[in-house]
Amino acid sequence: MTPVIGVLALQGDVAEHLRALTSSGATACAVRRPRELAVVDALVIPGGESTTMWKLADIFDLLEPLRIRIKEGMPAYGSCAGMIMLADRIEGGIEGQETVGGLDLVVRRNAFGRQVDSFEADITLKGVAGGPVRAVFIRAPWVESVGDGVEVLGKVPGTDRIVAVRQGNLLATSFHPELTGDTRIHEYFVEMVRER
Ligand code: GLN
Numbered sequence: 223m224t225p226v227i228g229v230l231a232l233q234g235d236v237a238e239h240l241r242a243l244t245s246s247g248a249t250a251c252a253v254r255r256p257r258e259l260a261v262v263d264a265l266v267i268p269g270g271e272s273t274t275m276w277k278l279a280d281i282f283d284l285l286e287p288l289r290i291r292i293k294e295g296m297p298a299y300g301s302c303a304g305m306i307m308l309a310d311r312i313e314g315g316i317e318g319q320e321t322v323g324g325l326d327l328v329v330r331r332n333a334f335g336r337q338v339d340s341f342e343a344d345i346t347l348k349g350v351a352g353g354p355v356r357a358v359f360i361r362a363p364w365v366e367s368v369g370d371g372v373e374v375l376g377k378v379p380g381t382d383r384i385v386a387v388r389q390g391n392l393l394a395t396s397f398h399p400e401l402t403g404d405t406r407i408h409e410y411f412v413e414m415v416r417e418r
Contacts, residue, residue, distance in 0.1 A: 225415040228253035228262035230288075232278035234270020234303060238400035239408075246408040248415070256287045264297040264415040267304030269360065269398050272331065273316050275303055285322065292324040297391040297418055299411045305394035306331055306363050313366060324392050326369030333364040333383075333396075345397070347376040347386055350406050357385065357397035364396055391418060 224247065229239045231252035243250035243266065253259050265288075267275070279285045292298055292308075300308040306315075307322050309329035334341070339361050344354035365384035368374065376386035376395075385396035393414065399407040 223416070224249050225263045225412060226251065226261070227264045227266060227412070227415060228258065229266045229268060230275070230279075230284075230304075230307075232282065232284075233274050234268035235398070235400060236268055238398075239266045239268050239301075242400045242405050242408040243412070246405045246412045248408075248412050254282060256283060259284065259287050259291060262296075264299075264411070264418075265291075266411070267298065267300040267307045267322075268400070269302035269304060272303040272306035272312075272321075273319055275307060276320055279307075279322070280320075285320065288322045289324075292322060292392070295391055295418070297393075297411070297415045298324065299393040299395075299407075301395050301398050301400065302360065302362055305329060305365075305396055308392055308394050309365075325372060325387065325389050325394060327372050327387065327389075328366040329363045330366045331363050332361050333366075334359060334362055343378055345376045345378065345385065347407070348373070349375060349388075350410055352406060355399060355404055355406060356402050357395070357399070358401050359385075359397050362396040365394075 227248040240250045314331035
């Protein structure tokens with residue numbers, strides 16, 4: 223069966239995720255409306271700007287439908303701003319900033335600081351075979367602390383900075399695999415969706 227995976231298309235690097243999902247064996251489509259969300263098997267929340275994405279999700283009446291589907295067990299993958307959207311708690315958010323939630327963790331927004339707003343690193347990820355992935359970080363968050371049910375999949379080498387996690391049907395990375403042409407993380411997610 224070919225899973226139908228939506229990409230939340232309010233803001234951010236939607237086209238890159240659509241392409242990576244298609245290359246990974248899914249049928250990919252943009253999601254902007256509750257009725258579009260209702261028909262996908264799973265969802266990717268892209269990188270971009272979490273504050274803008276949150277405001278647009280509110281305006282488009284998507285926040286509650288997103289929370290409900292995630293609570294019901296829909297698989298979701300968030301990269302960068304998408305990781306922030308999937309976090310239960312944010313540090314460094316703007317006044318009143320809400321998330322969709324689902325991941326029992328604290329995410330720190332813009333965590334890597336100004337001098338290293340953007341950088342790349344090779345990250346070994348638990349469950350992803352074939353060697354480390356090249357990870358592109360752009361004003362990226364990190365995971366400050368995790369609850370018991372959260373599995374840490376990857377850290378920045380030589381540090382304790384958590385940048386990839388999984389909890390049940392939810393997957394999140396601080397970085398942007400959709401920008402490198404390496405589709406192993408999207409393939410991992412498509413496999414998660416197939417298993418469900
Ligand atoms: N700093 C952005 C935010 O807070 C995330 C950056 C990104 O997605 N590349 O949403």
